[in-house]
Amino acid sequence: MSMNIRAGTARDYLESISKEIYSVLPKDILNIVDLDLFGAEVVIYTLSPGKFADYYDKIRELAKKLKKRITIRTPNLEEIARKNAEEAKRFEEIINKNRRPPSEAEKVIKEIIPEEAGIKKIVFDKTSGRVYIEAVKPGVVIGKGHTNKIKILKETGWIPEIKRYPPIPSPIIWEIREFYMDRGVDDFRTKMLKRIAYKINIQSTWMITGQKTWVRITALGGYQEVGRNCHLLTTKDSRVLVDCGISLGASPRDMFPELKIPEFNLEEIDAIVLTHAHLDHTGALLYLLSGYSEHKYDGPIYCTEPTRDLLYLLLEDYISLSRDPFPQARPEEILKRVITVDYGTTLDITPDIRMTFYNAGHILGSAMVHFHIGEGFYNVAFTGDFKYDKKSRIPRLLPPADPAFPRLEALVMEATYGGKRDTASFDDAVNKLGDIIRTAYRKRGKVIIPAFVVGRSQDVMFAIRYLRDNKLIPEDIPIYIDGSIWEATAIHTSYPEYLSKYVRDLIYEEGEKIFDKDVFINVGKDKNKRLDVISESGPAVIITTSGMLNGGPVLEYLYYLGRDENNILVFVGYQAEGTLGRRIQDGARTITIPIDGKLTTVDLRLDIETVEGFSGHAYRDQLENFLLDLNARRNLGIKLQNVIVHHGEPKKIESIAKWVERNIRVKNVRTPDNLETVRLI
Structure with a gap:
């Protein structure tokens, strides 16, 4: 039997791989006391970890053969002592001796x-x-x-x-690392991982008997709209939730995905997979894990390691600012369930689904998710939010999306900028930002840039560094960072392997100087510092949250600086319908915003600019090139039959869908509404 084909129960599978492991690793010499399955991993419990040093290469060969990660650890003596105190004491003596x-x-x-x-x-x-x-x-x-x-x-x-x-000290990262060392958290995760293991390490009945199954996607949110992204992927044996976000700025009725439908049962969900950390893809997890109903989710949440850290930061930030009248779980409840997966690592997540992450180029750690269903039965990928910019000459923070899918029959693709005219250049955007900063400098005005905590903020900071390094903006103009942006930036420097090669090399050479504190001044949510920045005479650049003006420090800057025609408000990211940012973009100049707990009217007299090109979403030409590049690999495993378009305004979705019908050889191009189910096969 090939070791990657599971048959019978998980116990049968463990017994079969135990024989394989013990044929390579001598049980007595290595003091192995147990083997177990933890999620998609094999755990070897030993009383003598040091002896495994001589078997390092053999363990790697075994892992490759079994298609499983193999980890070693010492047994939990407290757990053993509850059953057999004498054995626990004997084990402890051997461990301490070794x-x-x-x-x-x-x-x-x-x-x-x-x-x-x-x-x-x-x-x-x-x-x-x-x-x-x-x-x-x-x-x-x-x-x-x-x-x-x-x-x-x-x-x-x-x-x-x-x-x-972290080159830039990151309290969030240290907090997360300490969290996972907590004994109670370790016990919770041990039980969860064992439960997952005995669920996924069995062969699906339809795979054993050779029966055909079906693959369906139910649209729970983010279809014919931007926000509350949520997809339910189902097969005969599996229920996988891909993303679970909220719509920032939406009415309470339209804020969450459509979770209260007959076919959605939280207890039947096998796994939740997150494409990236932004709240429109993750925010509803707080609600989902809050115990809002009699149903409970005890399963895993899969994402990349940077996504986990950024998610914790964004959720903490959201809770501190949120006035939502909905039950909310603590972010720690999400952390306890997270299993991190690197790009390119293939993992069993249900009995009949394997998952692989590929770089999406949207924000740090963002992933396109490839699902391999059955043994070669069907392959579907979700792009999530992605960026496919291969033309920029100015260095970028992240590499472009890498759709290195080995096989593909169906694609679920975003279309935020799917309209015919939705095209912009990053190089032009950086140069235009330089023009705006120079104009403000001459007028002794301030440039206010509302930006998302994660993604656009770091892109803009890196662009400003480029402009300064090349003497394209004055060196003496101060650059202020407000909100949680500095913490998110620290997390970026902790994961250079996820950044572009250019930036990665800079971090290795310069460490924290990539975002030099002498250039970028951290206001750090301090209201007194913020008021000092506001009252300071002379030009400045202020990068602050929130990106769509739904709240955060940007409202104070608008209140105090919005009446001065020498100042400039610059939009660098997408402004969703219903947000204050979109209303201002569409021409509103009298706004009402909360200041110190009171609604206050402000007449805006400052200049308002939109700089297209900084977005982390693929523009129309990039969407087309992405699909054309995939289509060019038809002889290399890519056999697109179905394309589902979502995450965009209806006209933009329709526009790119028609282009796909004309230019890509697929059987079906679908543009479903929320609550519709598409059967792929």
Whole structure:
């Protein structure tokens, strides 16, 4: 039997791979006391982790053969003691005999790792047997060919987990890392992962018998509109929710996805998959996990690691500002359920679905999601929000989307900028922003740039750095950052592997100087500092939240600076219908906004500009090129039969759908409404 084909129960599967593992890893020599399935991983419990250093290559070969990640850890002695105190005591004695005490182990680690690695923190977790090492240069800690990592394992008996120390200090990242070391959280995740494992590691009945199944997508939100994105992917044996967002600025009735329908049962959902962290794709999770009904979701939430960190930041920010009269879970309830997945890693998430993430180029950690259903039965991909800019000469923060799908029959694609005239150049946008800043400088005015915490803010900051480095704007104009933007920027510098090669190299060379504190001044949600910026004479650039003017510091800046015709308000991102940003874009010059808890009317006299080109969404020409490039691979596994278009205003969706019908050889182009179900096969 091929090891990636599951048959019978999960117990049968575990028994079959146990034989394979023990044929390579000697149970007695390595002191292996148990094997178990954790989600899509195989966990080996050992009393002597250090002995595994001599079997490192064999473990990698096994993982490749089994198509499973293999991790080692020490057994949970507290859990064992509840059943057998004597055995727990014996295990503890053997473990302590085979690994150094933390104080000794720390000295050994510092002797092994070169100083240039910049070790900042070493934390020991006795429950799992891991040692967490945070360093400025994690690659130096690991060593060429993992030599240092293996040496630490062998000489200390502790299992090293190596993390990048954020070049810009990030309280959010440290909070998350400490959260996962909490014993209660570890117990919760252990139980959840075991439950998932025994659910996914069985063969679907239709796959065993060779029966045909069906694949359907139900539109729960984000169809014929922008916002509250939510899709339900179903097969005979699986129910997967892709994104679960809210519509910012919408009425309470239209804020959430259509979850109260007969075919949606929270307890039947096998997995939730997130394409990225923005609230229009994730915000409804707070509601979903709040216990709003008798149903409860105890399953996993899959996303990339940067998405997890940014999601926590955005949800905390949203809760602090939200006045929504809806039940909300704490963001920690979401963190407990998150399983992070790297780009290009294929993972079993249900008995008949494997999932792979590919870079979407929209924001840090954003992913296009490819679902492989059955053993070669059907393949469908969701683009989520994506960017496919391959023409810019000015360096960009993120690389363009990478649709390296091995096979594809159906595509669910966004169309935010699907209209015929929805085309803009990033290079032109940067140059126009430079013109605006120079104009404000001459007039001694202030440039107010409302931007999303994640994505547009960092794009604009990086563009301003480019303009300064090339002396295209005055060096003495201060650049202020307000809201949670600085924290999100710190998270960006923690994941250089997700950024463009140009930016990645800068971070390795310059560290925190990529967003230099001498250039970018962090206001940090401090109202007194904000008032100082407002009252300061002379020109300035202010990048602040929120991006669509739904709340946040930008409202104070508009209140105090909006009446001065020397100032300029610059929109750099999409403004959804119903938001204050869209109303101002459409010509409103008298607005009512909450200031210090009171609704206040403001007559806007400042100039208003829209700079197209900074958006993280693909423009019309990029949508077309994306589809043409996919279509060119028809002889290489891409056999598009169905294209579903969503996430856009109705006219834009219709426009790009007609183009697809004329130019791409597909059987069906669908533009469903919310609550419609499309059967793909």
